[in-house]
Amino acid sequence: MKITTNLQWMEADFIEASKFFENTEDLEISHTHFEEATVVFDTVDVLGKCFEFSKDIGNVEGIEKKRYVKRYAKLALYKALSSVLGQKLIWGAMTGIRPVKYAYSLGKNWREEMAEEMLVDESKLDIVGRIIEEQKGIYELKNDNCDFFVSIPFCPSRCLYCSFLSNEIGKEKQLDGYIDALVKEIENAKPLIKNLRSVYVGGGTPVSLPLHLLEKVLKAIGKVDCEYTVEAGRPDVIERETLQLLQKYGVTRICVNPQTFNDKTLKIIGRKHTAEDIYKKFELAKEFGFSVNMDLIAGLTGESFDDFKYSIDKAVELNPDNITVHTLSLKKGSKLKETTERLAEGEISKMIDYSVYKLINNGYNPYYMYRQKYMAGNLENTGYTKKGKACIYNIDVMEEISDNLACGANAVTKKLILSENRIERYGAPKDIKTYIEKVDKIIEEKNKFFLDNTL
Template sequence: MLLLNNHSFKYETEQIGLLFFPQHENLKIISNLTEKDGLSYVHTEIEYEGKSASFDFSGVCETKKDYANLIKRSAFGAAEKISDIPAPWGILTGIRPAKPVRKMLEDGAAEDEVLAVLKDTYLVTDKKARLAIDIAKAERNLCTNDKSKVSVYIGIPFCPTRCSYCSFISHDASKMIKLSAEYVKKLCEEIKVISKIINDLGLSVRNLYFGGGTPTALSESELKTLFEAVSENFDVSQIEEFTVEAGRPDTITREKLSAILESGARRISINPQTKWDETLKRIGRNHTFEDFLNAYNLAREMGFRNINCDLIAGLPSETPAMFSETCDTLLKLSPENLTVHTLYIKRASRIKAEHEKISTAGIEEMVDTAAEKCKEKGLFPYYLYKQKTTSGNLENVGYSKRGFECLYNSDTMSDSASVFALGAGGVTKLVMDDRIERVFNFKNADDYINKFDEIIKRKESIPKIFTRKEG
């Protein structure tokens, strides 16, 4: 329950509640704002499962952001008294913590000043503040400043089975994949429509990204059909980066890798998540670590020179020692990118439905271990994002060898370029000088197929959005 007196910062107050009390059903927050002699005072009271605490915080508020921060600080102060969940990112609750940091640096603030603001105003720990600054500096070199350069994202919402922590694809993964032929047909039509819009607007494609789901869950001939549509509608030779996620090793074959190479894609992702087979079985991934090694070695042998591998810190029953071994084993393979996620339990996931208790013990140590080991092997952090309820309120970080950073990830996370998103669940983000607007596709594959005309209608409104002047 949320009671706000004299202010309407509901979202901000809720965000702090979510940080400390992810199971927030029995949470009560009362937040009270008063003003006196040019100062604003916030008093917050929190009750949760028999425990209660309050905290007062005051300051001078001139902008809406000042008020939001003051209200969050007060709620944070009360919440941390009765919760043992760490919040290393303080009141920086957005999913892109490096974005405000980059803005401060671009506005001329020195690194020391930014560090002080992050620690004193936003209550970010020293370690995370330094990470955010490193990422913001990396973004400065990687992201485009040219608004005419855009990203294209093509989503494939199929996987061979559903991982237990995921709700992205439907429960019945094997049934869903039966829609793939019809889905690919519609996607080819959408590629054609989007390419025309991009050309008509005088834009050019900087990077192209096939994500999911698992794009390689499609058959070899479906992949080829899609790649043909891409090459017929875009000049792939002019695209700076072309990625295909081949995430699940159990979907990778020599023929599919060969189709990816022929398409012009040079960056792929093959994701083990962990080296431990008992964990892989437990989280429903239907492949072993050896399957991953075979797929990885095959990709190398076939000539892929830019491979990303995803890992998850905090998987059920894994200890810091197990995670550390996973890092060592993977880094020995020398992937160009390593993306380290912290376990994020989606609301409709199997883990959540079965009320499996996930421990956050040791997870911060795991994240630190990954950072140290990556640094030793010459992989540096270059992109960062948070999700709302990750274990330990930690982050996901992309590490890369210099010169192999994923431009799509950098442009997307920093909001520097528009993203034209195709396929089920695609959210097109139009980044203009004065604003950002979004155009949504339907989330499910069957809606995408059955209501395709509506999607095209929405997409055809993009030129108007782009050319509209605000105010």
């Protein structure tokens, strides 16, 4: 597909908006945008047909105007392609990764606007509506609200599909150096926090750390009086002693992630644990009274609809507080990217539809959602919760309604400038050696960044 446009800055958005249409390889599309007074005009030529659209966007300026121009140009392209190819996309012309944040930004008519202006399917609007309902009482936009993230980018081994930063713990020579640098960063970050909403120790697989190093991190974080998650992660490294330690330091929520309950798939994706381990470690976690989340992935290598259905059914039987359903995303950096073709998109969408049906009918409500690039079938990741058990951290991060103070390699600190409706970011280096060497500079720069960007 080739797209020419006089809005050159829109090229990437156009590619994003059209990539989920089928049979577009040989298409040549030409787009022209012009404006008269407060009206924007978009003309799209494709396969010898010319489509013309116009919209009065009113007297808007700057970033807001750019948003409207973008919205109606994308919509024009979507409508033209949809008409010529006879295809509809479930998310319509929406390309952003935060559909719920977008809905909030539209105000109380979000449903009509997303249906009419973005052509989003009713089934997805229903989920967005449920999420907004579930977030009531947690969703809060207030200066100085802050979530605290600690990055432990180590795992017992690398899973085939994963594109997160993760280093094999057994091969890491600088583990002690990393934890010392991290502890220093945590201690320097804590005084910056005014209103702590939640703590999240993620990765990677934090509990793959030797106990004495995990304890150093927990001790540095100290006692907190809010939701406190440790992404325990892989059942093969969750032990009684680890959970005892987490309990001692006040952790309230952990993740015990199956990804799938099929042993054959677990082997293929390199998870080094069995379905039996998942049951055992889940029971152990419940014995300690933790709130538990379980991650599942739709579209894993070799899995059919029935395999995925089996995993969803098993997760529901176990009845954890949260279940997060991911759609496989083949990003750069995963081993799978180079070796496998993804499943037929129709099959994955059937899986996601089943997860919605099964979870909602068994007392789970969706409470946050995000979309990713390179995601199979133009779908989404959705977190589900039992009543009153939603994870504050996930909501704050997905809706970007709170500062995020983040420590460790590859951690991104975010500061909300509420008065200007924008967000500033500070990212730490990915590489462990560089992170350790630069930690003093990172602390200094990040503290300045956090304190300078206020209101």
